[in-house]
Amino acid sequence: SQTIHQWPATLVQPVGSPLSLECTVEGTSNPNLYWYRQAAGRGLQLLFYSVGIGQISSEVPQNLSASRPQDRQFILSSKKLLLSDSGFYLCAWSVWPSEAFFGQGTRLTVV
Amino acid sequence: AQSVTQLDSHVSVSEGTPVLLRCNYSSSYSPSLFWYVQHPNKGLQLLLKYTSAATLVKGINGFEAEFKKSETSFHLTKPSAHMSDAAEYFCAVRFMNRDDKIIFGKGTRLHILP
Numbered sequence: 421s422q423t424i425h426q427w428p429a430t431l432v433q434p435v436g437s438p439l440s441l442e443c444t445v446e447g448t449s450n451p452n453l454y455w456y457r458q459a460a461g462r463g464l465q466l467l468f469y470s471v472g473i474g475q476i477s478s479e480v481p482q483n484l485s486a487s488r489p490q491d492r493q494f495i496l497s498s499k500k501l502l503l504s505d506s507g508f509y510l511c512a513w514s515v516w517p518s519e520a521f522f523g524q525g526t527r528l529t530v531v
Numbered sequence: 532a533q534s535v536t537q538l539d540s541h542v543s544v545s546e547g548t549p550v551l552l553r554c555n556y557s558s559s560y561s562p563s564l565f566w567y568v569q570h571p572n573k574g575l576q577l578l579l580k581y582t583s584a585a586t587l588v589k590g591i592n593g594f595e596a597e598f599k600k601s602e603t604s605f606h607l608t609k610p611s612a613h614m615s616d617a618a619e620y621f622c623a624v625r626f627m628n629r630d631d632k633i634i635f636g637k638g639t640r641l642h643i644l645p
Contacts, residue, residue, distance in 0.1 A: 452631055461540065463621060463637035471631055479632070510575075512633075517563040517582040517625065520633050522575050 422447035426511045426523030433530055439484075439498040441526050443511030446492065451513040453494040454520060455486055458508040467509075470494060506530045533558040535624045537636035545644045550609040552639045554622030557603060563625040564605040566596055569638075570618045578620075581605060592616070617643045 426443045433439060445451055452471050456464040466479045468486035476486050483502050487495045494511060506529050512520040538553040556562055566578040579590025586598040596607045605622060622636040 454633060456635070461637065463537075464623075464635035466632060466634055469630075469632045477630065477632070514625075514633060516631060517627070519563075519565045519567075519577050519580050519625075520623070524574060 422513070422521065424511065424513055424521060424523045426526060428526060429524060430527045431529070433501050433528065435503055435530055436500050439496070439501050439505070439528070441496040441509055441511075441528075443494045443496075443523055444492055445494075445513045448492070448513065448515065450491060451515055453488060453492075454512040454514070455494065455496050456510045456512065458510060458525075464510065468496070501530045503530050533560070533624070533626050533632075533634060535622055535634050535636045537620075537622050537639050539639050540637065541640045541642065543642040543644055544612045546614055547611050550607070550612045550616065550641065552607040552620050552622075552641065554605045554607065554636060555603055556605065556622075556624045558624070558626050560626040560628045562627070564596075564598060565623040565625070565633075566590065566594070566605075566607050567621045567623060567635075568618050569621065575621070578607070612641075612643050614643050614645070617641055 423446045454469045455467040458464050470488045484498050509526045511523040514520045534557045536555045564581040567575045578594050579588045581588050581598045589595045594609050619638045619640050621638050625633045
């Protein structure tokens with residue numbers, strides 16, 4: 421069966437520090453991978469998605485970037501965090517035409 | 532442009548009465564459509580999905596939704612609300628094009644009145 425791992429679960433980082441959130445999927449090949457941010461009243465905002473290794477599409481211009489160095493690995497990064505980067509980040513995977521399957525999420529607080 | 536709209540940010544119904552949560556999408560491509568539920572401090576759970584088979588889709592916990600292409604809608608219904616249905620509900624759309632992204636609505640908070 422397929423599983424998705426996302427870590428860390430919680431993270432407190434100072435403003436200006438770098439960020440790296442990692443997500444890995446097991447049990448499937450060539451999945452589509454997604455990073456979302458969930459904020460109250462704004463639903464799940466799609467940040468990045470990838471249909472293959474090295475293929476990254478950005479939905480929202482911002483202080484974040486994403487990379488997919490391996491087929492089942494998706495990384496969300498920032499060189500310098502801003503206060504506005506605080507939020508709940510969710511990684512997900514999917515294959516057409518099915519639904520997205522989510523990791524447990526990372527609660528990021530920038531202080 | 533592709534988008535999904537949940538028309539109500541909050542819906543309140545009395546226990547035992549019907550539930551209607553509305554979702555509309557905008558796209559020129561054939562969609563797959565999903566409803567998720569999120570209880571407080573919990574993850575997202577899939578309620579039901581439409582992927583080009585029957586337009587009336589039945590899900591878990593007595594929920595169902597109907598895909599209406601002419602209205603570009605996928606509204607979620609339940610005949611009789613239960614207190615345990617109080618949660619936030621998200622509609623999501625996946626478009627069959629080269630981008631293949633999944634877009635979520637902003638959510639509808641369902642309140643159940645005793």
